[in-house]
Amino acid sequence: MEVELYVYDLSQGLARQMSQSFLGVQIDAVYHTALVFGGIEYFFGAGIQQTYPGATHHGRPMEVIPLGKTDLPMEIILDYLDSLRQVYTVESYNLFTHNCNNFTNDFAMFLLGMGIPNHITSLPQTVLNTPFGQILKPQLDSAMRGITQAPVAPAAIPQSSSSSRSNLNGVRDPHSSSVSNSSYVNRGSELPIGQVHHVTSLKKLDVLLTSAKNSCAVIFFTSATCPPCKLVYPAYDELAAEAGDKAVLIKVDLSEAYEIGSKYQVRATPTFISFVKGEKENEWVGASESQLRGNVRMLVQMAHPPHPHTNLRLRTLQRRHKTVTYAKIPPLDKLMGKMGTQGTDPAVTALKDFIRTREASGASDAPLPLLPTFTSLLNQSIDNDPPDSLFPLVDLLRCALVDPRVSGFLAAEHAHSTIIRVLSKPQGLGENCPYNLRIVTLQLACNLFTSSILATQLLQDSILCTPLLQLITSSLLDTAHPPIRVAAASLAFNMAAVNHVQRLDGKEDVLGEPSQVELLASLLETIANENESKDSIRGLLTAIGLLMYATPRDGELVELCQALGAKESVVAKKAFSADLKDFVTEVEQVLA
Numbered sequence: 001m002e003v004e005l006y007v008y009d010l011s012q013g014l015a016r017q018m019s020q021s022f023l024g025v026q027i028d029a030v031y032h033t034a035l036v037f038g039g040i041e042y043f044f045g046a047g048i049q050q051t052y053p054g055a056t057h058h059g060r061p062m063e064v065i066p067l068g069k070t071d072l073p074m075e076i077i078l079d080y081l082d083s084l085r086q087v088y089t090v091e092s093y094n095l096f097t098h099n100c101n102n103f104t105n106d107f108a109m110f111l112l113g114m115g116i117p118n119h120i121t122s123l124p125q126t127v128l129n130t131p132f133g134q135i136l137k138p139q140l141d142s143a144m145r146g147i148t149q150a151p152v153a154p155a156a157i158p159q160s161s162s163s164s165r166s167n168l169n170g171v172r173d174p175h176s177s178s179v180s181n182s183s184y185v186n187r188g189s190e191l192p193i194g195q196v197h198h199v200t201s202l203k204k205l206d207v208l209l210t211s212a213k214n215s216c217a218v219i220f221f222t223s224a225t226c227p228p229c230k231l232v233y234p235a236y237d238e239l240a241a242e243a244g245d246k247a248v249l250i251k252v253d254l255s256e257a258y259e260i261g262s263k264y265q266v267r268a269t270p271t272f273i274s275f276v277k278g279e280k281e282n283e284w285v286g287a288s289e290s291q292l293r294g295n296v297r298m299l300v301q302m303a304h305p306p307h308p309h310t311n312l313r314l315r316t317l318q319r320r321h322k323t324v325t326y327a328k329i330p331p332l333d334k335l336m337g338k339m340g341t342q343g344t345d346p347a348v349t350a351l352k353d354f355i356r357t358r359e360a361s362g363a364s365d366a367p368l369p370l371l372p373t374f375t376s377l378l379n380q381s382i383d384n385d386p387p388d389s390l391f392p393l394v395d396l397l398r399c400a401l402v403d404p405r406v407s408g409f410l411a412a413e414h415a416h417s418t419i420i421r422v423l424s425k426p427q428g429l430g431e432n433c434p435y436n437l438r439i440v441t442l443q444l445a446c447n448l449f450t451s452s453i454l455a456t457q458l459l460q461d462s463i464l465c466t467p468l469l470q471l472i473t474s475s476l477l478d479t480a481h482p483p484i485r486v487a488a489a490s491l492a493f494n495m496a497a498v499n500h501v502q503r504l505d506g507k508e509d510v511l512g513e514p515s516q517v518e519l520l521a522s523l524l525e526t527i528a529n530e531n532e533s534k535d536s537i538r539g540l541l542t543a544i545g546l547l548m549y550a551t552p553r554d555g556e557l558v559e560l561c562q563a564l565g566a567k568e569s570v571v572a573k574k575a576f577s578a579d580l581k582d583f584v585t586e587v588e589q590v591l592a
Contacts, residue, residue, distance in 0.1 A: 001037045002069055003111055005104065006053070006061040007120070008032040010147055023130045031120045032058060032148065033104045035067075035111070038074065040158050044103035046149040047090045048081065055156035057147075070111040072412055079453045080110050080412070083404040092364035093149060095141040096124040100148065102367045106405050110412050113372050121367070193245040196220075196237055200257045205250065212248040213278040216303035218296055220251045221261065221271040228287035229270045235289045239296045246300050246506065274299050304506070307550040314586050316542070317549045320504060321497040324490040325450060326443035327402045329359050330395065338392040342381070347373040348396065355399045363403055371409050375418040382421045387429055391436040394422060398444035407451035416457075416464055419448065423467040427474060435481060442475055442487035449494045459498055459511040468495070469518050476526040482533040485526065489539030492523055496546035503550040517556050520547050521564070528569040534577055541570065541580070545587040567591045 009015065009029035019027035034043035034056075041053045054060055070077075088103050101123075105115040115121065127133040199205045209217055220236055222229040240249040254261040254269065264273060272292065274282045276299060284291065309317075332352050336343035343349075350369035358366035378393050400406045410419055426433040426441050445468060449455045458464045468491070475488035496519070499511040509516070527540040544566070551557045561567065571588055574581045 003067045004036045005065040005067050005116055006034045006036055006041060007063040007065065008058040009062045023127065023132050025126060025130060029062065031101060031123055033101050033116060033120060035104050035107050044088045044100045046151060048085055048088050049152055050158060051152045051156045052158055057150050067108060068112045072111065076453055080408045083408055083451065087363045095144050096128060096137060098364045106368045109368060109371060110409055115370055194241045196240045197250045199250050199252050202259055202263065205260055208248050208250055209275065215246060216299045217248040217250065217275045219273045221266045221269055222251060222253055223269045224253060224255045226269040231287050232289050232292055235292055239293065243300050246304050276303050309550050309590055312589055316583060316586055317545045317590060320501055323449040323494040323497055324446050325402060326398065326446055329355060329399050332356055335392050335395060345377060347377050351396055351400055358403060368405055379418055379421055382425055387434055387437060391440055394437065394444055395440045398440055398447055401444060401447035402450060404450050407448055407454050411451050411454035411457055419464060420467060423471055427467065427470045438475060439484055439487055442491055445471060445491050446494055455498045456510055459495060465515055469515060473522045476522050482536060485536045486533055486539060489536050489543060492519060492543040493539050495519060496543045500546040500549060513556055516547055517560055520557055520560055524564045524566050524569060537573055537576060541583060541587050545590055548590040561591055
């Protein structure tokens with residue numbers, strides 16, 4: 001998709017005419033900017049807002065700047081946009097420090113790896129550097145809010161599915177999920193889920209039934225001249241939404257689809273035919289809502305039987321877990337001092353200032369620095385500098401990664417070159433890897449999970465998952481340094497926790513079974529020998545429990561646990577600490 005920057009002048013030409021006499025400096029415009037791609041204009045005012053291009057109350061843009069092309073999937077873009085909503089809220093808007101141009105700069109950096117023109121982002125500071133600018137700052141911010149935070153006219157709000165995930169005037173739709181069930185399906189399928197499919201041709205019907213060959217499907221044969229049929233239409237729609245991607249619910253109007261009615265020999269309406277795993281399961285006639293609901297729900301249970309673990313009472317393993325984040329900020333000036341001449345590099349000082357401002361004033365007061373310049377410097381250092389000198393740069397990035405805008409940028413980086421270099425460096429150094437570099441790399445890897453986009457990529461993409469697993473495995477083997485093992489267990493926990501959420505939601509694992517086997521084998525080997533660190537044991541137990549909860553009963557993880565005596569190794573940890581006994585019992589149940 002081509003990405004364009006729409007540039008508006010909020011002063012409508014007055015800034016060019018009067019700025020010299022008022023402020024003592026020449027200002028060409030009071031810039032308002034928006035990003036346009038995919039037929040939608042995105043900007044920040046009353047929260048993050050969207051409209052048809054050029055349809056805002058600002059009128060026509062004074063300039064349209066082509067920024068480049070993004071190949072990112074729309075689903076990933078919308079996920080990142082959702083992460084920005086916690087930073088760009090209605091209340092956080094400030095004309096000088098947190099405005100539309102900060103938003104477009106952050107968004108453009110994610111989409112294209114570059115920000116917007118500097119003369120736009122630097123304008124507020126130019127004004128504040130003048131005596132009158134400082135004096136008029138509160139009045140200008142207050143006076144402009146009616147312009148900068150005006151709502152979008154309803155007729156200008158796009159109605160496409162790509163923007164259906166949240167209200168387009170900056171207010172999150174409480175019923176929307178990170179991916180709308182009515183707009184997207186799992187694993188890249190083109191068929192919508194959570195809604196009834198209206199079919200008039202055998203070809204389309206066959207496509208739908210084929211899509212349900214590993215699940216279940218229902219065909220509802222109706223007719224325009226069938227009043228009883230209409231009584232169960234609402235219930236059928238509700239069942240489709242309830243089933244989501246676990247069932248395909250189809251409606252066939254026989255007055256429009258004679259061929260289908262003939263093939264299935266339907267002689268009355270309403271008639272329902274159900275299928276499980278591609279085979280016909282049941283057929284019934286009549287407009288009984290209770291019968292319809294009961295049969296469809298039973299069908300879904302037949303196709304997707306609940307895992308035995310769901311019948312257990314597991315206080316820890318049956319809830320969602322937040323991933324571990326290492327957010328502590330070290331004394332930044334000392335960290336800069338350890339970098340030598342690199343500590344004065346503009347890319348480094350800009351990232352340091354971002355971290356310091358974010359920590360002191362919050363994310364809304366901390367505009368993103370130009371991240372590509374820092375990652376370029378870091379990559380060069382990893383390739384060329386001695387290992388002992390890398391720790392401060394990696395730690396600086398670790399601090400910045402607590403902000404989802406930074407982790408989101410790395411998620412969109414071409415070929416994930418920075419992440420791969422950072423994660424692979426300790427493995428390449430082997431036993432010669434300095435302690436401080438290994439532990440800060442583990443902590444940085446944990447912080448990558450602050451981005452939901454990147455968290456999924458880390459588990460799904462073998463290019464990222466392989467060095468992540470290698471880092472965990474080699475670090476768990478470090479018998480000399482308990483903090484290394486604790487950090488490695490935390491990273492293993494993060495991977496397991498992300499995959500565990502998928503199982504709680506009844507979705508497919510994002511971490512492939514071979515990767516789960518490799519991770520679990522490392523965890524089991526380590527816990528059998530860990531008798532020193534309570535924190536390490538707790539982290540190992542939790543990761544093992546999350547991996548094993550609701551795992552397929554005939555899968556390789558169960559076989560691995562039996563082969564390695566997992567249950568015995570876990571139960572032995574009851575003797576290590578009294579306050580671990582209850583949790584050990586919980587993990588023991590999912591290993592049984």
